[in-house]
Amino acid sequence: MSKISAAITAVGAYVPEYVLTNQILETIVDTNDEWITTRTGIKERRILKGEGLGTSYMAIKAGKDLIKKKGVNPEEIELVIVATATPDMKAASTAAYTASQIGAVNAFSFDLEAACSSFLFGMSTAARYIESGKYKKVLLIGADKNSSMINPKDRATCIIFGDGAGAVLFEPNDEQLGLQDEYLRSDGIGREFLQAKAGGSSYPITAEAIANNEQFVFQDGKTVFKNAVSNMADVAVKILERNNLTKDDIAWLVAHQANKRIIDATANRIELDHDKVMMNIQRYGNTTSATLPLLLSDYESKLKKGDNLIFAAFGGGFTWGSIYLKWAYNS
Ligand code: UT7
Numbered sequence: 001m002s003k004i005s006a007a008i009t010a011v012g013a014y015v016p017e018y019v020l021t022n023q024i025l026e027t028i029v030d031t032n033d034e035w036i037t038t039r040t041g042i043k044e045r046r047i048l049k050g051e052g053l054g055t056s057y058m059a060i061k062a063g064k065d066l067i068k069k070k071g072v073n074p075e076e077i078e079l080v081i082v083a084t085a086t087p088d089m090k091a092a093s094t095a096a097y098t099a100s101q102i103g104a105v106n107a108f109s110f111d112l113e114a115a116c117s118s119f120l121f122g123m124s125t126a127a128r129y130i131e132s133g134k135y136k137k138v139l140l141i142g143a144d145k146n147s148s149m150i151n152p153k154d155r156a157t158c159i160i161f162g163d164g165a166g167a168v169l170f171e172p173n174d175e176q177l178g179l180q181d182e183y184l185r186s187d188g189i190g191r192e193f194l195q196a197k198a199g200g201s202s203y204p205i206t207a208e209a210i211a212n213n214e215q216f217v218f219q220d221g222k223t224v225f226k227n228a229v230s231n232m233a234d235v236a237v238k239i240l241e242r243n244n245l246t247k248d249d250i251a252w253l254v255a256h257q258a259n260k261r262i263i264d265a266t267a268n269r270i271e272l273d274h275d276k277v278m279m280n281i282q283r284y285g286n287t288t289s290a291t292l293p294l295l296l297s298d299y300e301s302k303l304k305k306g307d308n309l310i311f312a313a314f315g316g317g318f319t320w321g322s323i324y325l326k327w328a329y330n331s
Helices: 022-026 033-040 055-070 094-101 118-131 188-192 207-211 221-242 260-269 288-302
Strands: 005-014 018-021 044-047 079-083 108-112 138-145 163-173 178-186 194-196 217-219 252-255 308-315 319-326
Touching (some): 005 118, 022 033, 044 163, 055 079, 055 094, 055 163, 079 094, 079 118, 094 108, 094 138, 108 118, 118 138, 118 163, 118 288, 118 308, 118 319, 138 288, 163 288, 178 221, 188 194, 252 288, 288 308
Parallel strands (some): 079 108, 079 138
Antiparallel strands (some): 005 163, 005 178, 138 163, 178 319, 194 217, 308 319
C-alpha cells in the first residue's frame, strides 16, 4: 500500500484595505522611500484598522475565501490550525473562534506559534494529521496583525511589518503529490535579538513597561539579517541535496518575505533564476505567518500540477526551516 501524502488542494487570502506607503511613513519617522526600497524591497504594507478587530478578523476572511473558492462544506473540515504570532487574546484560542465563525463546527482547533516560521511549521503539523490516515480535511491559516505590536514611531520595525492572512487546505493525495520532505530547526539563542519583551508571562504589562515601550517589538536587524541569510540558504541547500534536486527541477522558491535581500541571497545560494522566485514583499511587507500563503494565493494561477516548490522561512526565536512540496492541481 502506498503512503498517504498530504497535498494542498485550495488557497484563500485576505489583506486589509488600508495601504501604508513608504511616502506616508516618511511623514511619521525619519526615513525615505529610497532607503526602504533598496534595503528591504518594500513599497507598501496593509494595516488592519477598526476597534476590536484582531488577527481572527483576517483569519476568518481568508478561511471564508478558501471555502467559497473551493466550494468545500465547512462542516467537513476536521481541524483548523491558526499559525500566528499575534493571537487575538491571551488564554483564549484564536483558532477556536476562527473555526466557529467560518462554520467549521465539527473541527477541533489550535493556535501554533513559531514567529515568522509559524506557517512553515504549521504545514508540517497539518501534513502529519493527513498522513496519519485519520483526517481528510485540515485547514491551515497563517494570520498576523503585526501592527498590534509595532511601535509606529520606531523606524527599525515600522517600515518592515504589515498585516494579512492566507489559508490553505490539506487533503490526502494518492499520486504522491504534496509534502515530500522537511528540515525544521530552532535555536533559543535568537530570542534576545527579536522580541516583544513585555506582555508575556516573564514580564507582564506594567505602567513602567509601557513607559519604556517594552510592549512593542524590538529587533536587532543586523544580527537577525545575518542569521536569516545563512540559515535559510543552508536549509534550502540541504533539502535540495537530500532529495537529489538540482535548480532545474525547481519550479518555484516560496520564501518568507522579510527582506528582499534575504530572499535574493537564498535564491543565489541555490543558483535559482530570479523568475522562479515568488515575491510580493513590495506590496505587503513582512506579514509574519501570512507571507507564505499570500504568495501561494498571488501565484496560484501560475502553478501547475507536479511543480516542485521549495518553501523556506526564518523568524524570531530563532526558528527556521525548509519544506519540499509537489503542487497538486492546475487552477
Ligand atoms: O521576519 C523575521 C526576521 N526578520 C528579518 O529577517 C529582518 C532582518 N533584518 C533586516 O531586514 C535589516 O537588518 C533591516 C531592514 C531591519 C535594516 O537594514 P540594514 O541594512 O541592516 O540597516 P542597519 O540597521 O545596518 O542601518 C544602516 C543605516 C544606519 O545609519 P548609519 O549608522 O549607517 O548612519 C541606520 O541608522 O541606516 C539607518 N537606518 C535607516 N535609515 C532610514 C535604519 N533604519 C532606517 C530607516 N530609514 N527606516
